[in-house]
Amino acid sequence: MNAERIRWGQAHGAAHRRRVYRTADALEVDEAGGFEIVRRRVFFTEIRLVTLHRARPGAAVWVLAALAGIALLAGLVSGRSGIPAYVLYGVTGLSAFGAMVSSAPVWVVTAHGRRTRAELRFRLRQARAEQVYGELCHLVGEAQSALAARLAEEEPRRPDPLAGITGIPAPPSPAIEPA
Amino acid sequence: MIPPETPETAEPPRPLPPRPRFRRAYPGPACPYCGAPLAPEEMAAGPALCLACAGSFEATPFQPPPSYVPPLALAEAGPAGATPCAAHAGNAALGNCPRCGIFLCALCRTEVDGQGLCPACFDRLAAERGLPSLRNSLADLQSLALLAGIVGLFFFFLGVVTGPLTLVLSGFAVRQKRRGEGSGGWGGILLACGLGVAQIGIGLFTIARGFRT
Numbered sequence: 001m002n003a004e005r006i007r008w009g010q011a012h013g014a015a016h017r018r019r020v021y022r023t024a025d026a027l028e029v030d031e032a033g034g035f036e037i038v039r040r041r042v043f044f045t046e047i048r049l050v051t052l053h054r055a056r057p058g059a060a061v062w063v064l065a066a067l068a069g070i071a072l073l074a075g076l077v078s079g080r081s082g083i084p085a086y087v088l089y090g091v092t093g094l095s096a097f098g099a100m101v102s103s104a105p106v107w108v109v110t111a112h113g114r115r116t117r118a119e120l121r122f123r124l125r126q127a128r129a130e131q132v133y134g135e136l137c138h139l140v141g142e143a144q145s146a147l148a149a150r151l152a153e154e155e156p157r158r159p160d161p162l163a164g165i166t167g168i169p170a171p172p173s174p175a176i177e178p179a
Numbered sequence: 180m181i182p183p184e185t186p187e188t189a190e191p192p193r194p195l196p197p198r199p200r201f202r203r204a205y206p207g208p209a210c211p212y213c214g215a216p217l218a219p220e221e222m223a224a225g226p227a228l229c230l231a232c233a234g235s236f237e238a239t240p241f242q243p244p245p246s247y248v249p250p251l252a253l254a255e256a257g258p259a260g261a262t263p264c265a266a267h268a269g270n271a272a273l274g275n276c277p278r279c280g281i282f283l284c285a286l287c288r289t290e291v292d293g294q295g296l297c298p299a300c301f302d303r304l305a306a307e308r309g310l311p312s313l314r315n316s317l318a319d320l321q322s323l324a325l326l327a328g329i330v331g332l333f334f335f336f337l338g339v340v341t342g343p344l345t346l347v348l349s350g351f352a353v354r355q356k357r358r359g360e361g362s363g364g365w366g367g368i369l370l371a372c373g374l375g376v377a378q379i380g381i382g383l384f385t386i387a388r389g390f391r392t
Binding site for chain 1: 205207208209211212217219222227234235236237238239240241242243244245246248273314315316317318319322323326359361362363364
C-alpha cells in the first residue's frame, strides 16, 4: 500500500463508512462495513469525468422532521412536566437538530473512472469542495498527459520497409496547395 | 457374492459457490442527480446541464489514453529488435520480466507496483500476497479495538483480561496505520487505548476490593 495517503474527504452512508484518500496515482476509497475495510482505487489515468454539484436533501430530513413533530405532540399530550415529557422533548430537540443538520447544503465531488467512481462529500464547505475539485482536475490532467507521453515513447518504431533498398526514390512529400 | 451396485460416474457433491454480495454494476459516467448516463466525449469543461432531469453541475471531461502499447510483430521489428516474446513467437519482445527474466511482449507485460511482470510471476506473487497493491480487503483493527474497549467496560470485573486485549488490538491498529493500511484517524485508536487503561484500572480495583472484603 502507498504510505503517502492524504485524507481528502468522506462519503458516509446509512450502512457504510467511506473515506477517500489521495495517493500518488489514484484516489483510494476505503469502505468500512462491520470489521472489514474494502479498498477501491480510481486511478487518475482512468478518470473520464469529474463533477461538482450541490446535493439535494434526502428523505432523512423529512423523516427526522416528522419524528420531531410526533415527539412534540406526544410530549404535549403526556403533560408539561414529568420524566416522560422531558424524554419526549429531548427526542424532539434531537430530531429537529438532526433534521437541520441533514438539510445543510452538501457539495459533492465525483470522479467517474473507467471501472468505478469515487465520491467526496463536503457539508457546509463549498470552498473546500471547489479546492478539491480543482486539485483533482489538475492531478488527472497531469497524470493523463504523462501517461500519453510515456506511451508515445514506448510506442515501437516501425521501420520503413524501403529504408535499406537503394534505387527506389523516396516518396514525395505531400505538397500543400494554396487555397 | 454380488457386489453392491455403485454408479461408476457418481461424483461427490460439489459445494455451492459462495453467494455473491449484491452490488450494483457501475454504469460509467452518470448525472450526479438522476443517474442518467453521460457521454464525456460530447461534453465541454464548465457548467453542464443534464438533459434528463435538468440538474446543473460543474463538469470537467477527460479522455484517458489507452493503457497499453499495441504489440509489435516480429516481422515489423527489423533486425535490431528481432527478439521474440517467450509466449508469442510472432511478437517482438519489449524487455525482460524482472523476476524470472523471460522475454515479454506488450501483451504479456503486466505493470504492477512499478515493475513489468510476466503472467506467471504475476500469478505467483499475487497468490503469495507479494504485491501490496493487490490487497483490497483489510481487517478494521481500529474498530475491533474500540469494540473490545466498549464491551470490556460492561464486564469491568474482567478488566485485567479485556484491558490488555484492547491495548494489544490498539497496538495492531497503530502498526496498521503506520504501514498506511488502516482507515480512520488517530482519535479512535487513542480512545481505545484510554478505554483499555481504564479497564485495567477498574479490574485491579475490583480485585483489590474483593480481597479486602
